[in-house]
């Protein structure tokens with residue numbers, strides 16, 4: 001699959017590296033143009049390409065991995081998604097580099113804002129409920145770490161569940177954006193919740 005990633009920070013680079021290793025073609029972009037990403041990309045894999053944001057958003061599946069306050073700039077109304085999948089990895093921090101400051105959404109919810117900014121995309125919320133250092137840290141023997149996903153389109157959820165499994169996590173589809181998406185947001189019951197699923201042992205008989 002051709003996967004586009006908007007953002008080349010912790011989340012973007014980690015997922016670019018893992019999906020390249022899993023055999024996908026990956027395009028990555030930040031806000032400063034492909035030249036500024038070349039140094040990052042050269043350290044990842046040959047199948048990762050530095051691109052412009054407009055090239056990235058034309059990929060079959062796009063991972064949104066930018067700071068929350070940049071989301072309205074990235075999801076410009078001029079973009080058309082035509083049913084492609086947009087994976088929202090964001091958390092609604094107004095600031096997270098030093099002190100953690102949560103943005104005031106005045107009762108609204110992050111993924112629903114994302115879905116309204118990209119009305120013709122199938123939005124799936126994923127990869128946001130745990131810090132990445134935790135998400136990909138070692139697990140107890142015969143266990144996989146659970147990753148919650150939420151979305152309204154069953155085919156998109158199935159695609160993301162498969163991609164989550166490809167990076168060694170155990171996907172749990174928790175429900176629709178307006179229910180589970182809210183529960184995955186900062187302060188919700190799934191935010192920061194670390195669970196493990198037993199890996200099923202296949203019988204050799």
Ligand SMILES: NC(=O)c1ccc[n+]([C@@H]2O[C@H](COP(=O)([O-])OP(=O)(O)OC[C@H]3O[C@@H](n4cnc5c(N)ncnc54)[C@H](OP(=O)(O)O)[C@@H]3O)[C@@H](O)[C@H]2O)c1
Pocket residue numbers: 006007008009010011012029030031032053064065066067068070073074089090091092093096127128129130131132133
């Ligand atoms: N880090 C974690 O453990 C973690 C876990 C779960 C969820 N998240 C969420 O995932 C998102 C990304 O987190 P992160 O830790 O990867 O952040 P980060 O390290 O600060 O990286 C953010 C990236 O977004 C890029 N960016 C900013 N504005 C952009 C624009 N207009 N177009 C394209 N790219 C743009 C930045 O590049 P330039 O500014 O250089 O262009 C940078 O590469 C955040 O919303 C965060 O809350 C993070």
